[in-house]
Every structure is written in structure tokens, then in C-alpha cells.
Amino acid sequence: VIWRFVQGRRSSRKAVLLLGLCDAGKTLLFARLLTGKYRDTQTSITDSSAVYRVSNDKSANVTLIDLPGHESLRLQFLERFKAAARAIVFVVDSVAFQREVKDVAEFLYQVLVDSTVLKNAPALLIACNKQDVTMAKSAKLIQQQLEKELNTLRVTRSAAPTSLDGSATGGPAHLGKKGKDFDFSQLPMKVEFVECSARGSKGEEGDADFEGLEKWLAKIA
Amino acid sequence: ERGGNNSFTHEALTLKYKLDNQFELVFVVGFQKILTLTYVDKLIDDVHKEFRDKYRNEFQQKGTLGLLNGTFDFKDDFMRLLRDAEESSKVRAPTVMKTFEQSLKSQKTVKCMIETRGEKPKEKVKNKKNKGSKKEGTEAVAAPGKASVGDKQPSVAGDREELTKDEILQKNREEFFKRHMKAGEKSSKSPKPEAQKEKGKKPRVWDLGNSNAKVLDYSNSATNGSAEACPMEEFDPDIALGDRNREPGRLYDLEYESNDEAEEEKVVQNPSKPSAKKGGLGGMFGMLKGLVGSKSLTREDMDPVLEKMKDHLIAKNVAAEIAVQLCESVAKKLEGKVMGTFTTVTSTVKQALQEALVQILQPQRRVDVLRDVMDAQRHRRPYVVTFCGVNGVGKSTNLAKISFWLIENGFSVLIAACDTFRAGAVEQLRTHTRRLNALHPPESHGGRTMVQLYEKGYGKDAAGIAMEAISYARNQGFDVVLVDTAGRMQDNAPLMTALAKLIAVNAPDLVLFVGEALVGNEAVDQLVKFNKALADHSMAQTPRLIDGIVLTKFDTIDDKVGAAISMTYITSKPIVFVGTGQTYCDLRSLNAKAVVAALMKA
Numbered sequence: 155v156i157w158r159f160v161q162g163r164r165s166s167r168k169a170v171l172l173l174g175l176c177d178a179g180k181t182l183l184f185a186r187l188l189t190g191k192y193r194d195t196q197t198s199i200t201d202s203s204a205v206y207r208v209s210n211d212k213s214a215n216v217t218l219i220d221l222p223g224h225e226s227l228r229l230q231f232l233e234r235f236k237a238a239a240r241a242i243v244f245v246v247d248s249v250a251f252q253r254e255v256k257d258v259a260e261f262l263y264q265v266l267v268d269s270t271v272l273k274n275a276p277a278l279l280i281a282c283n284k285q286d287v288t289m290a291k292s293a294k295l296i297q298q299q300l301e302k303e304l305n306t307l308r309v310t311r312s313a314a315p316t317s318l319d320g321s322a323t324g325g326p327a328h329l330g331k332k333g334k335d336f337d338f339s340q341l342p343m344k345v346e347f348v349e350c351s352a353r354g355s356k357g358e359e360g361d362a363d364f365e366g367l368e369k370w371l372a373k374i375a
Numbered sequence: 376e377r378g379g380n381n382s383f384t385h386e387a388l389t390l391k392y393k394l395d396n397q398f399e400l401v402f403v404v405g406f407q408k409i410l411t412l413t414y415v416d417k418l419i420d421d422v423h424k425e426f427r428d429k430y431r432n433e434f435q436q437k438g439t440l441g442l443l444n445g446t447f448d449f450k451d452d453f454m455r456l457l458r459d460a461e462e463s464s465k466v467r468a469p470t471v472m473k474t475f476e477q478s479l480k481s482q483k484t485v486k487c488m489i490e491t492r493g494e495k496p497k498e499k500v501k502n503k504k505n506k507g508s509k510k511e512g513t514e515a516v517a518a519p520g521k522a523s524v525g526d527k528q529p530s531v532a533g534d535r536e537e538l539t540k541d542e543i544l545q546k547n548r549e550e551f552f553k554r555h556m557k558a559g560e561k562s563s564k565s566p567k568p569e570a571q572k573e574k575g576k577k578p579r580v581w582d583l584g585n586s587n588a589k590v591l592d593y594s595n596s597a598t599n600g601s602a603e604a605c606p607m608e609e610f611d612p613d614i615a616l617g618d619r620n621r622e623p624g625r626l627y628d629l630e631y632e633s634n635d636e637a638e639e640e641k642v643v644q645n646p647s648k649p650s651a652k653k654g655g656l657g658g659m660f661g662m663l664k665g666l667v668g669s670k671s672l673t674r675e676d677m678d679p680v681l682e683k684m685k686d687h688l689i690a691k692n693v694a695a696e697i698a699v700q701l702c703e704s705v706a707k708k709l710e711g712k713v714m715g716t717f718t719t720v721t722s723t724v725k726q727a728l729q730e731a732l733v734q735i736l737q738p739q740r741r742v743d744v745l746r747d748v749m750d751a752q753r754h755r756r757p758y759v760v761t762f763c764g765v766n767g768v769g770k771s772t773n774l775a776k777i778s779f780w781l782i783e784n785g786f787s788v789l790i791a792a793c794d795t796f797r798a799g800a801v802e803q804l805r806t807h808t809r810r811l812n813a814l815h816p817p818e819s820h821g822g823r824t825m826v827q828l829y830e831k832g833y834g835k836d837a838a839g840i841a842m843e844a845i846s847y848a849r850n851q852g853f854d855v856v857l858v859d860t861a862g863r864m865q866d867n868a869p870l871m872t873a874l875a876k877l878i879a880v881n882a883p884d885l886v887l888f889v890g891e892a893l894v895g896n897e898a899v900d901q902l903v904k905f906n907k908a909l910a911d912h913s914m915a916q917t918p919r920l921i922d923g924i925v926l927t928k929f930d931t932i933d934d935k936v937g938a939a940i941s942m943t944y945i946t947s948k949p950i951v952f953v954g955t956g957q958t959y960c961d962l963r964s965l966n967a968k969a970v971v972a973a974l975m976k977a
Contacts, residue, residue: 225738310743
């Protein structure tokens with residue numbers, strides 16, 4: 155009974171969540187990982203989940219869950235699936251990043267200060283997608299920008315008026331260490347940055363370039 | 376959450392959609408707005424059915440992978456359906472012509488009604504299309520009862536065309552009767568509506584055949600009887616209703632539907648009862664039955680639950696039309712969905728409603744004023760916030776609270792007193808400024824006064840004062856400008872124009888609508904008219920509309936928090952602040968989950 159309980163605990167966190175803003179490329183990445191083919195995708199309005207077999211010889215598999223990125227939907231789906239997350243892939247649109255940096259940072263902040271996420275500390279991978287476009291920003295640049303933005307955000311969010319029932323909107327947690335500038339290494343979970351392209355350099359026929367992503371998935375499985 | 380109406384217009388296109396909740400599919404049809412295509416609804420229904428039937432297996436068995444891997448070669452089928460739909464809409468045009476002919480035929484067959492004894496005239500009316508002139512030939516007997524024909528015609532065919540074609544009728548009739556050697560002079564008068572007055576003559580005509588009189592009597596009583604039959608059926612449910620505590624709708628269904636369907640419904644509704652009563656052996660058994668099967672939801676199942684939910688929402692101060700639309704969209708979202716085991720109809724509907732409410736309250740865009748202020752600071756320009764609303768909602772009070780909050784965070788504030796109408800408005804703001812400066816003296820903030828008031832007295836033009844205040848702030852290096860306007864009713868056109876001019880000319884960064892939580896259905900009207908005024912009077916291509924809502928006097932309502940829902944539903948803009956009292960610290964931000972929990976609480 156105890157063993158089954160332990161196994162239940164372990165298997166209950168077998169999910170890898172694909173999060174990100176609208177049009178970051180989550181659904182296409184999902185399709186590519188699972189089938190290797192290119193699909194025309196529409197804005198998701200509901201989640202999709204499937205089991206993904208890791209490519210190397212370990213017979214491990216994880217459940218990939220693709221969540222919608224739309225502002226009005228993202229939080230309620232996150233609520234539903236956050237407890238089951240063993241890892242989170244945060245997909246960022248590298249081309250539109252300059253424009254959207256505040257929104258990306260806000261969503262990332264909301265994910266990071268969530269109490270369940272802080273407790274479970276799932277591995278976090280920031281996938282900088284759409285690298286096939288020439289204007290895409292590199293992962294290093296995105297990391298720096300996000301750190302700066304999150305630094306400001308944690309100040310403004312914790313200073314926001316407290317919520318109606320008394321709990322602060324910023325959460326009792328303070329991201330990273332106080333007094334020092336925010337750094338991803340200060341987080342309780344492992345964070346990595348990787349570049350990838352769901353569409354692939356050859357467009358629709360070719361394969362997607364995401365070896366980094368696949369390797370990381372193999373590692374956490 | 377706006378799933379209630381199924382069409383959407385964007386520029387030149389109109390989109391209509393249909394949801395399939397069982398397999399989680401959405402079918403969307405787009406067409407040009409100027410075309411009024413009558414076959415669109417039918418087309419989308421047909422497409423839905425075909426697609427579902429064709430690919431049913433893939434959906435059921437393979438799930439997501441099936442969707443990804445399957446090739447959905449639907450193009451040919453779709454083109455075929457489209458062609459069918461277009462043709463069917465064209466065919467309908469000529470049928471208008473036929474109605475007259477049908478009525479002609481009906482007149483001929485109506486005569487037969489009199490001839491054949493003992494048959495219900497209603498049946499004859501139904502059969503009129505089958506019977507052609509052949510029948511007339513076989514059953515022709517009587518000239519008598521011609522007047523009854525005339526009597527009948529207005530009720531049976533009911534077309535004006537009969538009367539206009541009197542002469543043709545008469546000719547046909549005469550021909551017919553000549554063929555069967557019956558007298559028929561009076562028949563020529565029958566088609567006219569004055570046949571009613573000729574009732575005096577009818578008995579004379581019928582004296583020729585007693586059986587015909589009986590037939591006529593029967594037909595009259597039949598028409599009368601059928602009219603009475605419906606109310607009689609309705610009475611029974613009402614009498615029975617007195618015993619049980621059910622809504623009339625439910626019993627009505629039970630009366631009219633077949634037995635096993637009624638039982639199914641009872642079983643489905645019963646589970647909600649045991650959860651409340653926790654007893655009753657019959658209820659327990661029903662719950663088990665309802666729990667184990669996986670049944671798909673239909674409209675009838677959901678209607679009573681939705682009614683109750685709608686009344687509950689209205690009791691919690693949600694505007695009535697919004698409650699109706701919300702329930703509609705929830706129904707649309709759940710129709711046809713397969714319920715899992717261990718779920719009841721009530722719980723599914725409640726869950727869906729809760730999700731929809733949370734979704735409404737979630738902001739569509741970021742709600743971080745401090746972040747935006749920091750941005751403006753970096754660009755060396757002041758961040759301008761304008762407060763607008765009707766009279767007495769708490770604009771000035773909440774303006775003071777927000778300036779307190781901004782000062783706490785280290786931003787300097789300039790308050791622009793653009794309320795030049797209300798007596799004491801400027802003095803009120805001056806008092807607030809003095810108090811705030813006492814709380815945050817310049818010494819503790821590096822020597823600069825954190826709050827300053829910019830005012831030009833009473834009776835001046837508000838837009839001009841706002842513009843001067845903004846340029847003053849830019850010169851002096853203030854971080855934020857808070858513009859206080861006079862309260863105005865949404866119906867007051869000149870004042871709305873003045874407000875629109877102020878906002879259009881000064882282009883503030885944030886336009887906040889201040890609304891009190893006590894407002895009920897008025898909230899809808901206020902917001903709609905304010906937005907409309909702002910849109911109409913602005914010269915720009917994309918007018919500045921309301922960007923956010925401040926919900927005030929939240930401490931005066933206990934859990935009747937429906938105004939929050941009404942306001943966010945109408946504008947789809949977030950609630951930025953919530954005011955909960957009269958002191959400076961009574962400023963909160965909205966917690967969507969807590970509000971929805973308070974709403975759904977019994």
C-alpha cells in the first residue's frame with residue numbers, strides 16, 4: 155500500500171507543461187515533438203496532452219501538456235495542471251520578444267511565484283523559439299532582459315495594493331534574494347535556456363531544430 | 376465566456392460558429408457581411424454532422440495523437456455540401472408562386488369534406504396536397520353545403536389570394552357542378568367573406584340533406600374542440616404542481632415527453648436532491664443510476680439548473696441581461712458534452728459557470744500601474760490618469776487614495792482639479808493635498824513636495840486646465856498627473872461631449888471609470904454610454920476608450936459582488952483598483968477567485 159502510494163506520488167508529477175504567450179509556438183512545438191510533422195495551428199482554446207517517448211534508449215516517457223497562451227485562459231489552465239508538473243517549458247517568441255518583454259516577464263513572474271510551483275520546484279526550461287527567423291534574439295540576450303524585467307517586477311508587484319481577502323498579489327514569496335539584482339540562479343529550481351525552432355530552417359518539409367530541447371527532455375524524464 | 380451569440384463581425388466579415396462539445400470541435404464559417412446568406416446555418420449544421428460521423432472513430436480512440444496524425448480530407452465533402460446548400464436556397468424562390476395554386480386545390484378538396492361524411496375536416500386539410508382534382512371527380516355529390524365551403528375557406532386556406540381570384544373560383548365551381556348536375560347559383564356568393572352573414576341561408580341549403588348538416592356540425596365542433604383541447608391539457612400539470620415543489624418547466628416536460636425519457640430526467644434531477652437532503656432511499660438509488668452512466672448533456676437537463684443559477688446571480692446584484700447572456704454561453708458550452716462518472720448536472724453547470732466567471736474577471740492585459748509609471752519616468756514624461764464617472768461614486772476620494780499609494784512608492788504626484796463645477800471640489804482636493812504632504816513631508820523625500828495641486832478655480836474649461844496641468848508637470852518633473860473630472864450622468868449629452876473632448880485632446884495614459892459596487896443594472900447603461908460618447912466624439916482612428924475600472928464602496932456590500940461581473944463583462948477591461956473605505960489605506964486590488972467564490976456561495 156505504501157509503495158503504491160509512493161508510486162502514486164511520483165507518477166502524479168509526470169507532466170511537462172508547455173507555457174508561453176499567445177503565438178509563441180507551443181502547439182507547433184507540441185506537434186513536432188510528438189509526430190515530427192509540420193501542422194498549421196490555430197490559437198489554442200483548450201489544453202492538449204499526449205505521452206511522449208524520449209528519443210534515447212531509456213524507456214522513460216513523459217506526458218506533454220500544451221496549454222493555451224491567451225490571457226483570459228492561461229491562468230485557469232495553469233491552475234488545473236500545475237500540481238502535476240514535473241517540468242515546465244516556457245516558450246518565448248524570440249522575434250517579438252523586444253515588444254512583448256513586459257508581458258513575457260509578467261507571465262513568467264506569475265508562474266514563478268505560484269505557491270505550488272515554488273513547493274514542487276519543477277525544472278524550468280526557457281525555450282527561445284522561432285530562431286529560424288533572422289531577427290530572432292539570442293538566448294543570452296533574452297536571459298539578461300528577463301532578469302532585468304523580473305527585477306523591476308518583483309518590486310512593483312509586491313508594492314501593489316493587497317488583494318481583497320488580505321493576501322498580497324505578489325505572494326508572500328520574494329523572488330530571489332533581496333538586496334541583490336534578480337538572477338535566475340537564485341531560484342529554487344533548475345533553470346536553463348535553449349534555442350530552438352519549431353518550424354525548422356527548411357520550412358514546412360524539414361525537421362524542427364530542437365536537439366537542445368530533446369536532450370533536456372531526456373534528462374528530466 | 377461570450378458564447379451566447381454565435382456570430383461575430385470584424386470589418387467586412389461575419390463569422391458564425393458552432394461548438395461540438397462532445398469531441399471539442401469548433402466549426403467556423405466566414406462570409407462577407409454585406410451578403411445575407413440564408414443557407415449558412417444549415418451549411419454549418421450539415422458540415423458538423425458529416426465531419427463528426429466521418430471521423431468519429433479517430434476522435435474517440437486516439438485522442439490528441441489522432442488529431443495530429445489524422446489526415447482530414449474533408450475538402451471534397453465540404454465543396455459538395457456547400458453546393459447543396461447554395462442550391463437549396465435558390466430553389467425556395469419559386470415556391471412562393473405555388474401557394475396560390477395549392478390554395479386553389481384546397482378549395483376544391485374542401486368541398487369534398489362535406490361530401491364524405493363523418494371524416495374530420497382537419498384530416499382532409501392535411502391530405503389536400505395528395506388529393507388532386509381526381510378526388511373531386513370521384514366524390515362529387517353535392518351542391519349543398521356550398522355556403523359551408525365559403526365559410527370554411529377563410530379558416531382553411533387563409534389566403535387573401537382566394538378572394539382576389541373569385542371569378543376563377545366561381546368559374547371552376549360552376550364547371551364542377553355542371554359536371555355533376557347540381558344546382559349552384561348560391562355557390563357564386565360563397566367565396567366572399569360575406570358568407571358569414573349568409574348564415575341565415577345555410578340552413579336552407581342544408582335542408583336538402585340531413586346528413587350534411589350533421590357533418591357540418593361535427594366540423595364546427597371539431598374546430599372549436601381543438602381550440603379547447605390545448606388549454607385542457609395544460610390544466611392537469613398545474614393542478615398536480617400544487618403538491619410538489621418543482622418549477623413548472625420540469626413538470627411540463629414530464630407531461631409531454633415519452634415515459635422513459637421522463638424517467639431518465641427524473642433520475643438525472645434526483646441526484647441534486649440527495650446532496651441536499653442526504654436521505655430518501657429512492658433518491659439514493661437515483662443518484663447511483665445517474666452517477667454510473669456517462670450521459671451527454673441536453674438543453675432540457677440544463678435548463679432548470681441554469682434558471683436557478685441565473686436567479687442566484689441576479690440576487691447577487693449581477694445585471695439581469697448579463698446574467699442571461701452568461702447562462703446562455705454556459706449552456707452553449709456544455710450542450711452535448713459527455714459527463715463523466717460521479718458528476719451531476721448541477722455540479723457540471725456550476726463548475727462551468729464558475730470557470731466562465733473567473734475568466735471574465737481575469738484581466739485581458741497587464742494591470743500593473745507602477746510598471747507603466749516607471750516606464751513613463753524613464754522617458755521623462757508624466758503618466759496621466761483620468762478619472763471619470765457619474766455623480767457621487769467616489770472619484771475624488773479614490774483619487775486621494777491612489778495618490779497616497781503612489782507616494783508610498785516614491786512617485787511625485789500632481790493633482791489636476793478639473794472639476795470646475797461642483798461646489799467645494801477644489802477645496803476638497805486642497806485638503807487632501809495638505810494631509811498627504813503632512814503624512815509625507817518633503818524632508819523625507821529628498822526635499823521635493825510629493826503632492827501638489829493644480830487648480831484654476833471654478834467655471835473654467837476642464838480640458839484646458841488638464842492640458843496646462845500636464846505641461847506644468849512635464850516642466851517641473853512630476854511623475855504622475857491625476858486628473859479629477861466632474862461627475863456627470865451618462866444621458867447628459869453636452870457634458871459627455873465635454874468629457875470626450877478632454878480625453879481626446881489630452882490623450883491620457885490611463886482612463887479609469889469609477890463605478891460603485893452598489894450599482895445594479897445601471898452599470899451596464901453607464902458604461903455603454905460612456906464608451907459610446909468617448910468613441911463618437913474623438914477624431915482619431917482608434918479612439919481612447921475606458922482602460923480600466925475602479926470599483927468603489929466595496930465595503931458596503933457583503934457578498935453581493937455582482938457589479939464587478941457586470942462591469943468587466945460589458946467593457947472587457949480589468950478592474951484596476953477596489954475601494955473599501957474612506958481612509959487612505961483602503962485601496963485593494965481585485966482577487967478574482969475570492970469574488971467568484973463570494974458570488975457562487977449560497
